[in-house]
Amino acid sequence: MTQWMDEEAGPVVRPYALIGGRTRSSGDELDLIAMVTATGAVTSSGFVPGPEQERILSLVTTATSVADVASELDLPLGVVRVLLGDLQDHQLISIGRASASERILKEVINGLRAL
Amino acid sequence: MDFGPSDEPVALKILIAGGFGVGKTTLVGAISEIRPLRTEEVLSDRGIGIDDVEGVEGKTTTTVAMDFGRITIREGLVVYLFGTPGQERFWFMWDELSYGALGAVVLADTRRLTDCFPSIDYFEQRGTPFIVAVNCFDGAEQYEAEDVRIALDLDPDVPVLLCDVRRRASAKNVLVTLVEHSLKVLTASQR
């Protein structure tokens, strides 16, 4: 595993240490562009979100893709998936994916042309 | 937040594939803001999934940096570009990348045409709509798109076009061609 340094903070915790070495949380594989939204629910089960999970929760008050969460938090996708899986298991986030319709694709074509 | 069923945010995924040095990163950068995205995967227990706590040290992880760009069409409609990692040892990522993808751009360099064979094979087998964009490098002999189609033995309905991925207008044209093709495939599948 690569050791990496944060220029400002010095050695940082290795990402997999954040998630106890797990590679997947329970539940489905999360698509890179699935949209994550905080539900605003309060946990009753005694689950306490970790600092990274708190950061995620404040980021996804508006729907944010899995890839954007990883990019914004500067964490590897594999790690983000596990963190999100925990949040989902405790109903703190909902994850959805709207599929593309003909209308959407036409809108994309026009939008790209107008760039 | 209140999203009506039709206002749900929509994200679309486009893959940029092709051999090393063919211009994938250049293409993503020409049309969108490149953002950092890396994935760190554990190689030893792939496919097993689910929780595992002990034994972190024994696992091999690999870190892959990906080209990642986003184009906001409007609020609630975003197109994501993902450059596929070139090396073969990252093949495992392709399934995940191509899952639910709108389509793929296979970049080709006429000096090393065979470099794009694996990508073409992959998307053909997977049924992912794709186009071939020939990146015209300075000094490389110029071919017609049709010559490339023949050389690559492509189906007649796969669009082939020439481009210069350093130019935004050209990069834009590549993406428009792909989405038009994906739309055609989608419409045909609904008949």
Ligand SMILES: Nc1nc2c(ncn2[C@@H]2O[C@H](COP(=O)(O)OP(=O)(O)O)[C@@H](O)[C@H]2O)c(=O)[nH]1
């Ligand atoms: N002359 C020329 N150079 C290009 C073109 N596209 C990319 N390059 C250069 O080729 C090199 C490799 O491109 P890059 O985008 O990094 O390839 P990647 O490995 O597919 O991501 C870079 O130095 C680019 O500046 C092109 O259309 N013409």
Ligand SMILES: [Mg+2]
């Ligand atoms: Mg590159």
